[in-house]
Amino acid sequence: MLRRTGKRGGALARSIQAVACALLLSCGGCAELVSYAERLGDPSTGRTLFVRTPAAVGGFVGFGLGLPLCALGFPVTYLIYENQRSRNPEQADALSTLLWPSFVLWRTGNLIAAPFDL
Numbered sequence: 001m002l003r004r005t006g007k008r009g010g011a012l013a014r015s016i017q018a019v020a021c022a023l024l025l026s027c028g029g030c031a032e033l034v035s036y037a038e039r040l041g042d043p044s045t046g047r048t049l050f051v052r053t054p055a056a057v058g059g060f061v062g063f064g065l066g067l068p069l070c071a072l073g074f075p076v077t078y079l080i081y082e083n084q085r086s087r088n089p090e091q092a093d094a095l096s097t098l099l100w101p102s103f104v105l106w107r108t109g110n111l112i113a114a115p116f117d118l
Helices: 006-040 051-088 094-096 099-116
Strands: none
Touching: 006 051, 006 099, 051 094, 051 099, 094 099
């Protein structure tokens, strides 16, 4: 039988706290990353075709690659959507929930243009 010592339990608690802090910090940066990915392909930002073209192509390919993942993840995303709809029907959005994998890969594909955005 394994016995827990005070030191080991404290180390586990500290590592759980570190992971929780890292997750909270990463959530704050997600909105900025999505906003930057959107601006890479936006002609009104003044970026050249040298930047916008890879962003558009990467976004198109990413969204296309995400569609099969949406089909595979449909049972899970549908349950999430139903939960959202039951709790707050005014803010439940079927497209953004059910197509979430495609959305993530779309914005990730847009970021292919980031090295060209000097």
